[in-house]
Amino acid sequence: MAAQRKSPACSELILLCLFFGMPWEARARQIYYSVPEEIEKGSFVGNVSKDLGLEPRELTERGVRIVSRGRTQLFALNPRSGSLVTAGRLDREELCAQSPRCLVSFNILVEDRVKLFGIEIEVTDINDNAPKFQAENLDIKINENVAPGMRFPLLEAIDPDVGVNSLQNYQLSPNKHFSLAVQSRASGVKYPELVLELALDREEEAVHHLVLTASDGGNPLRSGTVLVSVTVFDANDNAPVFTSPEYRVSVPENIPVGTQLLTVTATDKDEGANGEVIYSFRKLPDTQLVKFQLNEYTGEIKLSESLDYEETGFYEIEIQAEDGGAYLATAKVLITVEDVNDNNPEVIITSLFSPVSEDAPLGTVIALLNVHDLDSEQNGQVTCSISGNLPFKLEKSIDSYYRLVTHRGLDREQVSSYNITVRATDGGSPPLSTQTHLTLQLADINDNPPSFSHISYFTYIPENNARGASIFSVTALDPDSEENARVVYSLAEDTIQGAPLSSYISINSDTGVLYALRSFDYEQFRDIQMQVTASDSGNPPLSSNMSLSLFILDQNDNAPEILYPALPTDGSTGVELAPRSAEPGYLVTKVVAVDRDSGQNAWLSYRLLKASEPGLFSVGLHTGEVRTARALLERDALKQSLVVVVQDHGQPPLSATVTLTVAVADSIPDILVDLGTLESPANPDDSGLTLYLVVAVTAVSCVFLAFVIVLLAFRLRRWHSSRLLQASRDGDGLAGVPTSHFVGVDGVRAFLQTYSHEVSLTTDSRKSHLIFPQPNYADTLISQESCEKKDPLSLLDDSKFPVEDTPLVP
Numbered sequence: 156m157a158a159q160r161k162s163p164a165c166s167e168l169i170l171l172c173l174f175f176g177m178p179w180e181a182r183a184r185q186i187y188y189s190v191p192e193e194i195e196k197g198s199f200v201g202n203v204s205k206d207l208g209l210e211p212r213e214l215t216e217r218g219v220r221i222v223s224r225g226r227t228q229l230f231a232l233n234p235r236s237g238s239l240v241t242a243g244r245l246d247r248e249e250l251c252a253q254s255p256r257c258l259v260s261f262n263i264l265v266e267d268r269v270k271l272f273g274i275e276i277e278v279t280d281i282n283d284n285a286p287k288f289q290a291e292n293l294d295i296k297i298n299e300n301v302a303p304g305m306r307f308p309l310l311e312a313i314d315p316d317v318g319v320n321s322l323q324n325y326q327l328s329p330n331k332h333f334s335l336a337v338q339s340r341a342s343g344v345k346y347p348e349l350v351l352e353l354a355l356d357r358e359e360e361a362v363h364h365l366v367l368t369a370s371d372g373g374n375p376l377r378s379g380t381v382l383v384s385v386t387v388f389d390a391n392d393n394a395p396v397f398t399s400p401e402y403r404v405s406v407p408e409n410i411p412v413g414t415q416l417l418t419v420t421a422t423d424k425d426e427g428a429n430g431e432v433i434y435s436f437r438k439l440p441d442t443q444l445v446k447f448q449l450n451e452y453t454g455e456i457k458l459s460e461s462l463d464y465e466e467t468g469f470y471e472i473e474i475q476a477e478d479g480g481a482y483l484a485t486a487k488v489l490i491t492v493e494d495v496n497d498n499n500p501e502v503i504i505t506s507l508f509s510p511v512s513e514d515a516p517l518g519t520v521i522a523l524l525n526v527h528d529l530d531s532e533q534n535g536q537v538t539c540s541i542s543g544n545l546p547f548k549l550e551k552s553i554d555s556y557y558r559l560v561t562h563r564g565l566d567r568e569q570v571s572s573y574n575i576t577v578r579a580t581d582g583g584s585p586p587l588s589t590q591t592h593l594t595l596q597l598a599d600i601n602d603n604p605p606s607f608s609h610i611s612y613f614t615y616i617p618e619n620n621a622r623g624a625s626i627f628s629v630t631a632l633d634p635d636s637e638e639n640a641r642v643v644y645s646l647a648e649d650t651i652q653g654a655p656l657s658s659y660i661s662i663n664s665d666t667g668v669l670y671a672l673r674s675f676d677y678e679q680f681r682d683i684q685m686q687v688t689a690s691d692s693g694n695p696p697l698s699s700n701m702s703l704s705l706f707i708l709d710q711n712d713n714a715p716e717i718l719y720p721a722l723p724t725d726g727s728t729g730v731e732l733a734p735r736s737a738e739p740g741y742l743v744t745k746v747v748a749v750d751r752d753s754g755q756n757a758w759l760s761y762r763l764l765k766a767s768e769p770g771l772f773s774v775g776l777h778t779g780e781v782r783t784a785r786a787l788l789e790r791d792a793l794k795q796s797l798v799v800v801v802q803d804h805g806q807p808p809l810s811a812t813v814t815l816t817v818a819v820a821d822s823i824p825d826i827l828v829d830l831g832t833l834e835s836p837a838n839p840d841d842s843g844l845t846l847y848l849v850v851a852v853t854a855v856s857c858v859f860l861a862f863v864i865v866l867l868a869f870r871l872r873r874w875h876s877s878r879l880l881q882a883s884r885d886g887d888g889l890a891g892v893p894t895s896h897f898v899g900v901d902g903v904r905a906f907l908q909t910y911s912h913e914v915s916l917t918t919d920s921r922k923s924h925l926i927f928p929q930p931n932y933a934d935t936l937i938s939q940e941s942c943e944k945k946d947p948l949s950l951l952d953d954s955k956f957p958v959e960d961t962p963l964v965p
Contacts, residue, residue, distance in 0.1 A: 185273040186263075188239065192247040192278050197240050200230060200276060203263065204237025207272060211237030218266030221274075228554060229259060230276065239274070247278045248315035253344075255317055282320035282373025286312035288381035289438040293367070295349065295385045299357040304350065306336060308485075311346035312369030312379050313438070319372040328366040333385070335367070349383070357387040394482030395421040395432045397474075405491040408464040416447070419454040421476030421484055428479035437473040437485060447472065456488065464494040465529040496534040496583025502526050502591040505556070510596035513567040521547060521595060522559040528581045536582035541575055549577070567597040568634035601639040601693025605631035613704040618677040619712060626660070626705060629667040631689035639693040642667075647686035647700070656685055660705075669703075677709040678751045711756040711805025717813045719747035730816045733795075735787045743772065743817055746779035748801040756805035764812060765798035772817070774799055781815065793819050 188201035204211045209219070214234045221232060231242040251257035257278040262271045293310045314322040325347040327335035332355060336348045347367060363385035370378035398420045406416060423430040434454045436444065447470075448459040454474075470490040477483040506523040528535040539549050539557050546563035559575070573595045580588040607629065614627040633640040644667040649656040660683065662669050667689075683705040690698035720731075731744040750757040761779040766772060768791060773784040781797065795817040802810035 185275060187275050189277045189279055191281055192245045193281060193283060194241060194245060196243055200239040200241060202237065203232060203239045211235065220264055221261055222264045223261040245278055247280050250278060253317060280317045280320050282316055282371065282377060284315045285377035286314040286322045286369035286371055286379040288312050288379055290381060293381050293383045295383060297355060297385055297387050299355050299387050301351055303352055303354055307349040309347040309349050309367060310381060314371050316371060321371055322369055323372040324370050326368040330365060332363060333365060355387045362386050393423055393425040395423040395476040395478050395484040397421045397476060397484055397486035400486055402486065402488045405493055407493045407495050408462045409495050409497055410458060410462060412458055412461055414458050416456045416458060416490065419474050419486055423478040425478060431479045432476045435475050437475040439472055443470060462492050464492045468492045494531045494534060496530055496581065496587060498529040499587045499589045500526060500528045500537045500579035500581050502577055502579045502589055504593055507593055510598040512598045512600060513565045514600050515561055515565060517561055519561045520558050521561065522593060524557045524559065524577060525555060526557060526579050527555045530581065534581055534583040537579050539577060539579050541577055545573060545575060547575065565597055567599050568603060572596045599636045599639055601635055601691060601697060603634050604697035604699045605633040605642045605689035605691055606699055607631050607701040611702040613706060615706045615708050617708040618675050618710050620671055620674055622671065622673055624671045626669040626671055629687050633691050639691055641692040643690050645688050647688060649685060651683060652680065660685060675707045677707045682706045709753045709756050711752055711803060711809060713751040714809035715748045715750045715759055715801040715803055715811045717748045717801060717811055730818045733817050733819050734821050735819055737783050737787055739783055739785050741783040743781045743783065746799050746813060750803050752805065756803055758804040759801055761799060761801055763797060764800040767796040771795060772797055787819055791819060
């Protein structure tokens with residue numbers, strides 16, 4: 156933990172120790188290798204892993220790397236073999252010029268131990284250069300009065316090799332006047348001098364042609380020649396002399412063109428034309444000749460072309476001063492070019508992998524970038540970054556390469572393309588930067604299923620719809636692209652009342668519009684539940700479901716059905732009993748009707764359409780109860796005919812009518828007698844018919860009395876079961892429906908229907924007790940094809956059919 160809590164000052168101390176070699180934990184060690192120049196790239200230099208005491212595989216694990224401040228990486232580490240190899244062409248002459256030893260130094264850092272190892276590699280010379288003169292012809296002018304032994308400097312040859320491979324000897328073609336002397340400068344450079352051995356006689360020979368040969372000591376030996384022309388003329392006994400053998404100057408590379416760099420000066424003790432000095436360049440290549448301008452009379456050297464440190468950082472120029480005679484002198488001008496931060500960093504997109512799949516894993520390489528700056532040292536130190544909150548990051552690769560890799564997950568549906576800006580900034584003052592833009596497209600994968608805006612929908616359609624009518628339109632969206640976003644709609648397989656759903660509903664697979672294939676009937680079913688599936692066309696396809704509830708709206712297409720009183724099948728009219736002693740409000744009967752429609756279409760209202768005695772009876776508007784509106788009078792006819800109409804509240808409304816016959820009497824025999832009287836009034840011509848009628852009525856009365864006796868006999872046995880049956884009907888909401896005993900008027904026939912009521916008469920009471928039996932009314936409703944899922948008489952209960960004590964006329 157203490158090692159992890161080093162202060163910033165401590166970190167700075169570590170860096171200072173690394174760069175300045177101060178003794179600390181990281182102690183530098185020196186390793187020496189030797190390698191000849193011009194060997195191939197990747198050639199073996201030395202076994203670094205062995206010299207460091209490491210296994211080859213440990214080089215990567217310990218972060219072993221080359222630390223070099225040079226602009227060009229000449230050597231590289233081979234992590235597989237653990238050896239140091241060449242990273243490019245080695246030219247000793249380019250690296251070290253004429254230095255006797257060419258040493259390339261750099262450091263190897265073992266990062267995990269923070270140790271530096273100094274590496275010193277000597278690049279040995281090979282004889283790859285022949286001595287070369289700067290000119291093909293050399294003109295020398297000599298006064299004829301020059302005494303023998305006079306020496307004349309000749310143009311020296313240049314051999315960039317060193318050691319035995321460098322210039323070793325000069326040879327002069329044989330002649331009687333001149334010999335060759337080879338001298339060495341303090342720097343060790345050999346130069347030839349022409350020695351006059353025999354006095355010259357211009358009149359005898361004005362020009363002497365000699366051949367000077369320069370050779371090195373390599374194997375094989377290399378050489379170069381120059382033609383020396385010696386012109387003899389009259390005497391000039393003093394040569395020019397420079398004020399300094401070397402002139403040095405340092406200039407920044409951005410110095411303006413035309414700036415005077417320095418002035419060289421040479422003097423000649425001679426007078427007249429022999430003392431006039433002319434300055435000129437010697438041994439200056441054409442590439443350098445255009446950069447500098449020399450005033451041949453004043454010796455001023457000016458800049459004629461812009462300098463570029465990145466092209467050449469040092470110039471060595473030789474100046475020649477020649478008098479009007481035959482003498483000349485030479486001096487060197489050394490110009491050092493100082494680097495300035497005048498080059499922007501350059502970013503080159505080496506590789507760009509676009510488009511990239513949106514499911515690319517983290518760390519996927521998007522692009523390979525090469526970053527470099529032509530400036531040196533701090534001006535050439537470049538840092539790279541990307542702007543914006545992007546799911547990418549830059550990773551340093553080998554040398555000056557960066558990798559752009561994915562840093563977070565990609566989602567094409569959120570961002571389909573990225574415009575990435577890479578900024579490279581150097582370490583100069585002020586810093587210079589460059590921006591490079593690259594566009595990355597994301598390739599879609601099928602990673603999104605189609606989605607509905609809701610998981611369930613509902614819609615309505617009126618019954619009796621037209622076939623092919625559009626019901627509903629569903630839409631699912633898929634944020635993917637192309638085939639992955641093409642949605643196909645379908646209905647899940649299902650059945651409705653044993654028939655497949657596809658025979659009722661169809662869907663357009665492209666648009667999602669649902670159509671009705673048949674006309675719906677609300678009384679058959681009231682809703683359809685279905686599941687719609689939306690699938691894309693990807694591989695593999697993805698899908699999602701949503702549920703759709705289709706509700707059938709009721710239309711008023713069913714007229715009310717009268718359940719009670721049920722019409723007799725033989726065409727006769729049913730008769731209801733009402734005692735003459737009935738008080739106003741006496742419940743005579745109740746009309747029960749249902750409507751197979753629902754809602755307002757099934758709301759029923761009852762009213763009295765026609766009555767033989769207006770004002771005698773009334774009908775409950777909502778209950779259908781037929782009650783006496785006033786007390787019965789003696790003058791009221793025995794047989795009352797009522798027409799009750801039942802009407803729903805649909806638009807337009809539908810209705811049904813029922814005709815009721817109410818018999819006014821205090822007892823059943825009275826009914827029979829009164830009915831006979833009503834049907835056979837006293838008429839002398841019909842006396843025979845009356846007799847037959849009396850006999851018929853008597854027979855019917857006997858049958859009825861016998862039936863009552865049998866009914867009472869079974870009453871006790873059925874009492875228990877009747878109570879259980881009553882409880883069952885109370886649960887179904889069908890109790891309390893009044894029934895009637897119908898008596899046929901024509902033929903005076905009395906019969907009992909399934910729904911009848913009993914009349915109990917007493918001799919000392921003026922009231923009658925109406926007993927309403929509790930039949931299994933559900934069977935009747937089913938036989939009348941009532942609505943499937945709803946009891947049409949659920950609105951009727953016992954409270955609507957009270958048992959009343961109604962006074963009877965004695």
